[in-house]
Amino acid sequence: MKKFDTIIIGAGPAGLTAGIYLARAKKSVLIVDQGAAGGQMVLTHKIANYPGVLEISGYELANNMKKQAKSFGCKIYSSSKITKMDILGKEKFIQIDGEDEFSADSVIIATGGEPRSLGLDSEKKFKGKGISYCATCDGDFFQDQDIIVVGGGNSALEEAVSLTKYAKSVTIVHQFDHFQGYEHAIREANDHPKINIILEHEVDEFLGDESLTSVRIRSNKNGSTQVLNATGAFIFIGYIPRTDHFKGILDINDRGEIIVDADLRINVIGVFAAGDVVTKKYRQVTTAVSDGTVAALSVMEYLNTK
């Protein structure tokens, strides 16, 4: 069984940053991701709020971080499923894809989150058949079509604007009477000639046969409904932390977030958590990167004193 100083679970910006710091400090690091390295960055059309980088696609920023982590010696396993795990003892242990086994003195959990769904049966039916949670991945499929965006935060507003590159029209449907985004994101969506805005409405049902053709929405003021022609629907209504693997083992709050202290220690010795998966208010690439740094420095302190 190969042994590392640290195993990092999750190769989003938090996990990759932690890997960069630890590997530069000559610690041996294994980063495991069940998907493609890069995490939610890969789903992001453009990132314009990462300091020092004027504008970059999420994919490119993810790729740069991955290359940097590898260049310092991190071993990265992507598209790899953790099939067994025991992180409670002094020596931590994981098994990947039912065969490769690894141990480590410390673990960083950086498993991030995933898009929240509306929870409608018709949403499940049309997922991948008109309904998407990623403008960058799927926007191109909706050339010259009428689509809706559900949500009213920064992601919904920014991704609605990015979708105007492809779609004939984009209608933002939001449950409240105002948006919860940054001033400039709200202005950009409000001013865009291809964007229509319907406030105080929620999706009642997605309609269609084989694929989505229209969406019935309901007024939150008087319950009246209307049907919008839409062959695409993009849902941006927040996220759920990915902590299923750790329920019953770690201290997790009722929102599903891992409870951490200021140094990102958790209730298990030698285990740390970083990024969108932990208790915090603001979830951005910069805050994930900051967490990755803090977790790595805390791990180094732990490894040096244990």
Ligand SMILES: Cc1cc2nc3c(=O)[nH]c(=O)nc-3n(C[C@H](O)[C@H](O)[C@H](O)COP(=O)(O)OP(=O)(O)OC[C@H]3O[C@@H](n4cnc5c(N)ncnc54)[C@H](O)[C@@H]3O)c2cc1C
């Ligand atoms: C559509 C969209 C647009 C956004 N736009 C911006 C923006 O413009 N600017 C900005 O700063 N932020 C933006 N964000 C937010 C930003 O992407 C996240 O805050 C950030 O990626 C969180 O980083 P993370 O490393 O904590 O988690 P994630 O990026 O979620 O990465 C977690 C990784 O862990 C892996 N993982 C999960 N569970 C397991 C497991 N059990 N085993 C192995 N691997 C696992 C996942 O596959 C994933 O790769 C956006 C997010 C979305 C969804």
